[in-house]
Amino acid sequence: MAQAALPTSIEFLLPPTLRNAAGQVRTVGVEVEFAGPTAEAAVQAVRQAFGGRIVEEDPHAYRLTGSQVGDLSIELDSRMLHPAKRSGGKAGLLPRIAAWFGFAASYIVPCELVTSPVPMDRLQNVDRILEVLRGIGAKGTQDAPFYAFGLHFNPEIPRQDAATALAVLKSFVLLNPWLRREVAPDITRDLLGFAAPFPPAYVRKIAAPDYWPDMDTFIDDYLAANPTRNRDLDLLPLLHHFDARRVREALPNEKINGRPTFHYRLPDARVSDAGWSIAPEWNRWVAVERLAEDRDRLNAVGSAFLAFAGEDKSWANIVERAALQ
Incomplete structure (x- = not known):
């Protein structure tokens, strides 16, 4: 299993209050939008680098559990393309049609990487994931003339x-x-x-x-x-x-x-x-x-x-x- 190196040596600063009321290191969820690879190709690449188990939720939404960089999900960033999620786990809106449309929409709808809550002193792991995605051709805001991809933090x-x-x-x-x-x-x-x-x-x-x-x-x-x-x-x-x-x-x-x-x-x-x-x-x-x-x-x-x-x-x-x- 290959190990992805950190892309930079930029220091991640720590907030003045690092621990929550329970004395645990505070966490932050990270969301990153990107284009290029399919959700399946992206999660397969991350698993190849860091291990873990892939769970397919639908043809355009995957979870990776138990990896060296924590749990995460990668999916096309559109609720319409994930009918089981929209209907609370039930069959819902024509899953086969949603899957077919998702393959077509993958050319214009970005994927989204969503990490599980990451301890604030381990944010370097997110850079390691992004290095893997970059290596398989993931694109960002600068590559999309009519769309801008977001980076979100949930501290x-x-x-x-x-x-x-x-x-x-x-x-x-x-x-x-x-x-x-x-x-x-x-x-x-x-x-x-x-x-x-x-x-x-x-x-x-x-x-x-x-x-x-x-x-x-x-x-x-x-x-x-x-x-x-x-x-x-x-x-x-x-x-x-x-x-x-x-x-x-x-x-x-x-x-x-x-x-x-x-x-x-x-x-x-x-x-x-x-x-x-x-x-x-x-x-x-x-x-x-x-x-x-x-x-x-x-x-x-x-x-x-x-x-x-x-x-x-x-x-x-x-x-x-x-x-x-």
Whole structure:
């Protein structure tokens, strides 16, 4: 069984709070979209490199369990092509037709790699998987003229309370112009409705140093301003975890799976770039958590933001110092 080497030596930074309330190393799920190889070819290549057992869920969706890099799934990124999942495991929508359509759609619909929760001190394993996919011709955003592929992180929240969730959200919106300058996401993703920023009025509301509401008010305010998954930091899965009834009453038809994680959706996936690593994007997320953990500095940056009257690109230069401290 071949061993895939790390593509780069970029350091993965650790967040200021590495362990959760139970004392365990926090985890992060990683999602990477790519094109080129079929889901089956991709999972076979990963199994060849790292071992494990392949489970076929349908002709375009596979799970790999027990590998050296943990459990993961690879599938065409379209719910329509996986009727058993859509129908809760029942036969559902004409599986043979879905399978046939999936073979045709594989030329235009990307695959998605989804890892199981990875301990934050073992994220190098994701780079090892991506090196394998690159080796069999996986393509990224730079290769798709009409589509942009995303890299998503789902970091476990360090403490399950409103103040922790809000501190991270405050930090994120205050650092957002800097993040967007550094990440430089493909404009196609905004046009397709995948990673829009938060509304300016909501940003100003939550940036205020005296805005620290209780959980119910926090959730109600968020839902009123953001009744959508289309945010570069999607909090709906986390809020659903906190209060499923409240979220479902506001968004009865939205696809939301509750979990105690943030859903950071801003970066692009550039799988085919030689030596591309997820480390720089992860390290920018760590910068968000670092500012969130320093309440005095967070409130000071919020006050400075509310007093600032310039453009986003100028604020990015100003807030960069807070991000890199």
